[in-house]
Amino acid sequence: MVKGKRNQKPRIRWLREGDSSTKFFHRVVLANQSWNAIRYLRDHTGLRIYNQQQIKGMAWAYFKNLLGSESRGIVPMTVGEIRDIHPFRFSSTLANELTQIPSDEEIKAVFFKMPKCKAPGPDGFPAEFFIDAWEIVGDEAIQAVKEFFTSGRMLKKFNATTIALIPKITGADELSQFRPVSCCSTVYKVVARLLKRHLKLFMPDAVQHNQVGCIKGRLLCKNVLLASELVTGFLGAENLWALDASRSGSWSWKSLCQLRQLARPFVVCEVGSSTSASFWHDNWTSLGSLYQLTNGRGPRLSGLPENAVVRDALVNDNWWLHSSRSRNPTISLFKNSLPDHREIVASEAEDCFLWRVGENFPGTDFSTSLMWNHLYDHLPEVSWHKSVWFRGRIPKHAFITWLVALDRLSTRDRMRRWGISVSPLCLLCSSADESRQHLFFDCGYSKEVWAFFFSAFQLSPPPLFMDVLNWLKALTRDSNVNLILKLTFQASFYMIWKERNSRLHFQSSLPAASLFTEIQQLLRAKMDILSKEQRNLPSTVTFLSTWRLVFNIH
Known part of the structure; x- marks a missing residue:
């Protein structure tokens, strides 16, 4: 518990001060620059090299030797030789699909589906730049991509790559302890994704069935398992159903045989x-x-x-x-x-x-x-499942809500029914017996939590737990408000249960006001993530803006 709070403090401070031009922000930037910089490297003799030009020369020589050079002694196969050994042939329909130039809508969709928060290439423009400035740069970005498909050539600046060195271990000071990672430009990545779509059209047919790597629907582990077991001669002339696996074989083989x-x-x-x-x-x-x-x-x-x-x-x-x-x-x-x-x-x-x-x-x-x-038998569908399992949920919060809905938490009334000798009183208020209904709704401590959020949403939920789950299914026509409400209820269930257990096991307690703040910080971070996912949707009110409107945050 104490360790968890200590780990959360830096995150809380970053949410408060990290998005402004504060001393804290600049200290973090300087710390990151210091952490990411290579101040020195050791050469093959173990001597430290501080000179930046010498470090560059060492890196160039090391990776040139590691990657090797072009072999000029190998003559590539001709088209006729490839046709002789491979039976696959393109149909006229497939050939037409492969030679089609991507439409403007296709290119734009790929730009907007690019992963966010990724390191940019040499030009310094990540995917977020193109998405946020699409009205200004969109037409030029589309033409840049189309130029590759019409001419077969790509501008050198788009084809350039920054090779970043990622340390494999803390305190890496030898080149063998770094992993090279290529940072490509966004335009290059978009072209690569469009080419990948073309390859998907024929790869399963063109690649022979004994080749299983990187083909959708084929598992590399199939060949690995088959090769390892056949080479060691587990089966021989024996039948799978009759062989005695206990005599020999790997642990995985014996597990499969069971x-x-x-x-x-x-x-x-x-x-x-x-x-x-x-x-x-x-x-x-x-x-x-x-x-x-x-x-x-x-x-x-x-x-x-x-x-x-x-x-x-x-x-x-x-x-x-x-x-x-x-x-x-x-x-x-x-x-x-x-x-x-x-x-x-x-x-x-x-x-x-x-x-x-x-x-x-x-x-x-x-x-x-x-x-x-x-x-497995099909259990009857419950009416409240969409209030627990929905897109955008926080998994651990949803899990606790699910247990609450099934009345599977170890509340004191249930423990006493199991024959365990414990006090029946609620750990949060000590004024009534602890049960699911009391702990999460009737307890004075829980009522303070709910009153805070109910006043913000200007809503009055039903008093019984199961009625609340059904009430949450569709409260308003605003999908943002509905999701925020579900997340708020689940976070409150989770934090109330966590506070209850903290008092039981660690004899530490928080006032209800501290719980408000912690729940808000958790949900604020979740709203930020969900809002970033909404950037692909035009003319959309984000979750974060709805959150600020509900709680009057400016």
Whole structure:
């Protein structure tokens, strides 16, 4: 608690004094300049070098050696050679899309969606400059981007890059302890994003399926896991469902194997040539795993080995049991459940493993949401969920509000019902028994908090907690006011609960007036973040201006 308050004090002072030309602001600027400057570097002998020209020469030589030079001995492949080794070809429709010049609206949208608060390039103009001054520089910025797509050339100043050195460790004084980061101009970044949109049109088709890096929908970890396990020979000739993972393998492999029984009902095998599907362990019939179906007795009763594939069960283009006269119920079950052998004998396709969730048709794609909905029961939807989980919420505040709504906080009335011997009195007022309703609404301390904010909004909420949640869903037509109200209520719930626990565990207390101030500072910082996100929307009243209007802040 004490440490948290100590960490918040610099932030509070910055909110109060950091946005003005104060001594505090200039001290911070000087401190940052001193922190970011490289005063000296050590050379290969460990000698400190203070001369700035020598430092520049050391950096240039180090990174030139690190990055290497252009190799003039390598001859690039011709277009014809590339065509011979790669089957992908552009369609006429795709070629037309790729050669289209971006429209003014597309270019403007990319400018306005650029990340904020990023280091600028050599020209010193970050994305915020273009957004705030769009009426003045917008047309020229659009023409600068279009020039690249029409001529294939970019102005050298736009293509220039500042290489900043970021220390890997505190007190870095050797070049190997710095990480070079390229700071590009905003126009360059916009062009790169537009090119990326073009690449997305054909990259999944042009890049072979065994290449999984940087392609949407493909996971690099798939190849990593596959390569690591195959190289060490975990599987060999064993079947995934039958192998004993405890004998060897990495921790991640053993963890995955522990989930086999959970995943098994959802993995089905579509038999093609039948040369890889396990007859006993894979789910290739309508009955699931035949090995589990017979409690492990199937191989012994039928004479077909446990490691047999489906193709091994075909003798003279028919099932090996077709002429059996055995009355054993297991043998009879096999004969009645095996599919038509003629389709398998004639098939030239590979065996294929698919995901099947519930009654859905098997497919190659795995859906997390579909699996979750299948495994877990759907609870009835509550009417107040939009008052807790909404866009722009502060996660920890929303979580506490959710627990309050479900009455899952350890208030003293609940603790006494659990048989724990504690005083029933409220920790904030000591005048009534502590419960959810009393702690957050009926307590005199909480009433002071609510009175402060209610007077600012000029509203009178209902007296009961659950009624308040439903009341918050849509108070006014002003979306800014609605969001600010929800954030204020959640922050108040959070801070009241935090103050209650501070008195219980640390015997420290704050007056209600201090809680007002702390809640306002938290929400003021949140309004600032939300307002920056609104810059992309034209003619919009920001959250921050609405906040100032509500609380008469000028």
